[in-house]
Amino acid sequence: MFDDASVHFGGGKEQRNASLGLMQALQRRFPNIRLLLVSGPNILDGALKEIMAKEMHYVDIGVWEYDQQYLAFINQVGGACGFKRSQLANDDFTKILLDKAHGASGALIQILQTLARNPIYKACPSLPVESLRNMWKF
Incomplete structure (x- = not known):
């Protein structure tokens, strides 16, 4: 599960980038990982969409x-x-x-x-x- 940093952690750029880096590392280490996003819809317009290679499940926070x-x-x-x-x-x-x-x-x-x-x-x-x-x- 990916918890949108801008919602949960106050939107700090450093925290968001760390979260995105974690997602990339998890995908490289565990290629069959299943992801569920809990976020606002705007997260899918940014960097996260670019690193997501697989179908994701999404819940609007x-x-x-x-x-x-x-x-x-x-x-x-x-x-x-x-x-x-x-x-x-x-x-x-x-x-x-x-x-x-x-x-x-x-x-x-x-x-x-x-x-x-x-x-x-x-x-x-x-x-x-x-x-x-x-x-x-x-």
Whole structure:
């Protein structure tokens, strides 16, 4: 997961360049790496787009940051992971994730970890083959 430095770290040029360098190093070292971007749409217009050689999955951080539309964010991330909205509509599940999360990327990490650890989600036959959950063998 790539967390946009301009959102999470305040936009320092040095931090952003270090993040881009890290992405390049990871791609060279691990050619089969799978990437999920959490950012504003403008990140795809810059240097990151130039170094991305593979298809990426993308979640717009704006749905979290503007008017605290966390449910829209949860649904968007869940969709990127291959889950139906109805599966993520459980208020208790969402509340636990958000209680433990710190911002949008924290919520995303918490979602992925919870889905990975929860055995009842592993046997869902309705996920498309290309879903992140299947790609990452959750």
